[in-house]
Amino acid sequence: MNLPAALIAHLALLSLISFGGFPSVLPDLRDFVVGTNGWLTDRDFANCFAIVQAIPGPNMILMTSFIGWQVGGLPTAIASALATFGPSCAVAYTAFRFWDRFRDTAWQSIVRRGLAPVTIGLVIAGGYVMARVGDAGWASLAVTLAAIALMLGTRISPLWLVAAGGALGALGGL
Numbered sequence: 579m580n581l582p583a584a585l586i587a588h589l590a591l592l593s594l595i596s597f598g599g600f601p602s603v604l605p606d607l608r609d610f611v612v613g614t615n616g617w618l619t620d621r622d623f624a625n626c627f628a629i630v631q632a633i634p635g636p637n638m639i640l641m642t643s644f645i646g647w648q649v650g651g652l653p654t655a656i657a658s659a660l661a662t663f664g665p666s667c668a669v670a671y672t673a674f675r676f677w678d679r680f681r682d683t684a685w686q687s688i689v690r691r692g693l694a695p696v697t698i699g700l701v702i703a704g705g706y707v708m709a710r711v712g713d714a715g716w717a718s719l720a721v722t723l724a725a726i727a728l729m730l731g732t733r734i735s736p737l738w739l740v741a742a743g744g745a746l747g748a749l750g751g752l
Contacts, residue, residue: 602700
């Protein structure tokens, strides 16, 4: 299988198992893009993720489009975007029609309770992978923990925390 086709097939598969959003499959995406194929370095992958998180809109589609661009130019970037949301949209549409027909049944409650920990685990795994691949030292860890504490303990806007982290980075503090 050629490189663009391998990327598109992998993104389509990830699209189908990305409960809670595409960041939930970030560890697998990182392993495929950085570890298996070497299309990006760990630092490039982490920087790409950080940049697309700061952009409003469907940020993971932008990330997979960037990866597609790196692998095969504009056609692969477009195909990567479609592979990121196409399969999951088709399944979601079909599942919603089925799900809505059997609203408030016992099995729906069981499925929801079962998917919640799966989704939480996938998102935590993604955070762990990004923490490992980032170029972080003790100062970055301290800033991250302080930001988490402020988010949980106050009503401060996350934008102020992002701005403060950016300022610290720009000043060479991280």
